[in-house]
Amino acid sequence: MRRRSWPSFSKAFAIFLLVAVALLIVAAPLLPGYDPYGQNLGIGTLAPFESADGRFYLLGTDNLGRDLLSRTSLAGRVSVLVSFSAVLVSLVIGVALGLVAGYFRGWTENIVMGLADLQLSIPRVLLLIAVTALLGSSVVNLTLLLGLTSWVAYGRVARAMALSLREREFVLAAITQGASPVWNMRKHLLPNVLPQMLIVGSFELGQIIVLEASLSYLGLGIQPPLPSWGRMVSDGQTYLEINPWLIVIPGIAIFMLVAGVQFLSQSFTSESEIDLDLARKRRT
Amino acid sequence: MTDQSAILSVRDLTVDVELPEGPARIVDGVSFDVRANEVFGIVGESGSGKSIAMLAIMGLLPGSNMRIARGQVLFRGRDLAVLTAQEMRRLRGGELGMIFQDPMTSLNPVLRVGRQIGETVRIHHPDLSKHGVEARVLELLDLVGIPNPRRRYRQYPHEFSGGMRQRAMIAMAIANDPVLLIADEPTTALDVTIQVQIMELLAAVRARTGASMVLITHDLGLVAETADRIAVMYGGRIMEAASAQALFGAPRHPYTVGLLRSLPELHRSTESLYSIPGQPPSVRDRPSGCVFHPRCGLSNGRAPCEERVPELATAGASHHLAACHYSDETPQWR
Numbered sequence: 001m002r003r004r005s006w007p008s009f010s011k012a013f014a015i016f017l018l019v020a021v022a023l024l025i026v027a028a029p030l031l032p033g034y035d036p037y038g039q040n041l042g043i044g045t046l047a048p049f050e051s052a053d054g055r056f057y058l059l060g061t062d063n064l065g066r067d068l069l070s071r072t073s074l075a076g077r078v079s080v081l082v083s084f085s086a087v088l089v090s091l092v093i094g095v096a097l098g099l100v101a102g103y104f105r106g107w108t109e110n111i112v113m114g115l116a117d118l119q120l121s122i123p124r125v126l127l128l129i130a131v132t133a134l135l136g137s138s139v140v141n142l143t144l145l146l147g148l149t150s151w152v153a154y155g156r157v158a159r160a161m162a163l164s165l166r167e168r169e170f171v172l173a174a175i176t177q178g179a180s181p182v183w184n185m186r187k188h189l190l191p192n193v194l195p196q197m198l199i200v201g202s203f204e205l206g207q208i209i210v211l212e213a214s215l216s217y218l219g220l221g222i223q224p225p226l227p228s229w230g231r232m233v234s235d236g237q238t239y240l241e242i243n244p245w246l247i248v249i250p251g252i253a254i255f256m257l258v259a260g261v262q263f264l265s266q267s268f269t270s271e272s273e274i275d276l277d278l279a280r281k282r283r284t
Numbered sequence: 285m286t287d288q289s290a291i292l293s294v295r296d297l298t299v300d301v302e303l304p305e306g307p308a309r310i311v312d313g314v315s316f317d318v319r320a321n322e323v324f325g326i327v328g329e330s331g332s333g334k335s336i337a338m339l340a341i342m343g344l345l346p347g348s349n350m351r352i353a354r355g356q357v358l359f360r361g362r363d364l365a366v367l368t369a370q371e372m373r374r375l376r377g378g379e380l381g382m383i384f385q386d387p388m389t390s391l392n393p394v395l396r397v398g399r400q401i402g403e404t405v406r407i408h409h410p411d412l413s414k415h416g417v418e419a420r421v422l423e424l425l426d427l428v429g430i431p432n433p434r435r436r437y438r439q440y441p442h443e444f445s446g447g448m449r450q451r452a453m454i455a456m457a458i459a460n461d462p463v464l465l466i467a468d469e470p471t472t473a474l475d476v477t478i479q480v481q482i483m484e485l486l487a488a489v490r491a492r493t494g495a496s497m498v499l500i501t502h503d504l505g506l507v508a509e510t511a512d513r514i515a516v517m518y519g520g521r522i523m524e525a526a527s528a529q530a531l532f533g534a535p536r537h538p539y540t541v542g543l544l545r546s547l548p549e550l551h552r553s554t555e556s557l558y559s560i561p562g563q564p565p566s567v568r569d570r571p572s573g574c575v576f577h578p579r580c581g582l583s584n585g586r587a588p589c590e591e592r593v594p595e596l597a598t599a600g601a602s603h604h605l606a607a608c609h610y611s612d613e614t615p616q617w618r
Contacts, residue, residue: 169386169390170389173382173456176380178374178377192393
């Protein structure tokens with residue numbers, strides 16, 4: 001009984017958090033007075049629920065007098081866009097490499113898994129800092145980099161599954177009907193690994209969000225004037241004594257999104273039988 | 285003894301396997317012909333090399349530790365050894381259809397049955413339209429006696445019974461009008477009443493398409509009813525090859541005699557069934573000379589059996605071959 005009630009509770013909590021974040025990023029721009037860029041130096045660092053110049057600021061304003069609700073909302077859109085795209089990029093790369101490695105075995109497998117180990121041996125944050133410092137940082141760059149450096153979890157799980165799937169008789173049956181390796185991977189292996197890959201993806205998503213926020217916090221991620229939660233925290237640090245809400249609000253937003261994604265991922269994991277240990281080994 | 289009408293000619297096929305303790309020979313000098321329109325049965329117990337021989341013919345030896353050491357496979361006059369991987373793929377599922385032992389595992393559980401059969405069609409006819417493929421699949425489902433094909437088309441393998449799945453596998457195997465069907469124990473995983481239906485279906489399908497069939501099995505009764513000619517394999521070699529009638533009526537190899545004697549008979553009540561003494565040899569240490577000699581009642585410790593490998597030679601009738609030094613003595617001995 002306890003095994004069943006826990007996932008459903010965490011699932012409900014996850015859905016609650018995610019709906020709240022979705023409201024913030026989808027509904028807030030529809031409100032009157034949505035303006036993430038408009039500055040008003042006269043009313044800087046307002047606390048939440050204060051009004052100034054005949055306008056109500058639900059979450060207050062930052063040091064330049066910009067509406068914090070609008071900025072948190074836009075930052076959320078950017079974060080979600082970057083992290084979902086990065087997960088998609090890494091999923092495609094990881095699944096492709098993993099299936100190829102598991103299906104062909106031999107030297108192909110050695111190369112792919114060697115690459116994976118190489119990737120794991122370099123701390124991801126360090127690698128990202130080095131590369132963004134070299135290439136400069138844009139939303140597209142950031143997405144691609146996050147995606148390119150996160151394929152190992154998918155690759156490992158996909159390879160492990162491909163290793164057992166390739167021995168299944170329906171693959172041999174397809175080969176005797178003239179199927180090529182590419183055909184087999186696409187038609188027979190992919191549909192079998194995809195549900196598990198989506199679960200790995202949901203687990204990875206939370207980490208990518210945190211990673212993006214940390215890079216932005218360090219000034220290497222999303223660049224101003226585009227807002228991002230990480231950047232908002234680092235900017236707000238200076239005004240910690242005047243208005244702590246500048247840090248707390250984006251912090252809560254990050255927490256809600258990441259916790260929501262993670263709890264949901266956990267409940268998916270416990271509902272399926274996937275062995276996430278393979279994916280977890282890669283935590284940096 | 286090359287047969288002009290043969291669709292499949294196998295000559296001296298030898299397959300080696302690399303084991304940790306050294307190389308071993310799983311299939312040793314196997315030769316046979318499959319003629320147009322006939323059913324050629326290959327009978328042998330587990331480990332006799334019959335399935336490996338067929339996989340070698342199709343170019344599908346499992347693992348990298350097995351290889352064809354020598355021999356030639358001619359399919360409709362073409363040497364399969366010189367074909368490229370792509371040409372082989374076009375052949376498999378095209379002119380060469382294969383049916384597997386276990387229909388439970390030969391269908392992908394996450395794909396609808398109709399789509400799976402459709403893929404076999406699409407591999408070989410990539411230019412066919414979606415509707416063309418679907419029409420062909422429905423026709424195939426109907427052909428293999430699956431009732432309500434339109435509904436079945438959309439179902440998943442778990443919604444099919446064992447017999448139905450084997451019918452679906454047969455539909456896949458005949459999707460591109462093969463000239464030769466290779467059936468590797470097609471009914472072993474099915475219960476007896478379904479076995480009969482599947483064998484009848486295969487006969488009906490062959491009658492329509494005129495395809496030849498290689499039937500690999502360990503079921504002597506099945507092969508007696510179905511095959512025109514039969515080869516008996518033991519220890520990686522063909523022991524005896526003859527028409528079904530001659531093989532069952534007047535076997536010339538002591539191993540075949542032993543096999544037939546171990547069958548239960550209706551009109552004879554026995555406490556225990558006869559079994560050939562000893563165990564089939566492991567691939568690692570096959571006996572010298574005739575592989576069967578340590579278990580052979582006819583050999584009785586005679587030197588040639590231990591020293592020389594008997595050739596597959598004419599014994600008795602002109603198309604009756606047996607690999608035994610003393611095949612002349614077999615009729616009296618049994």
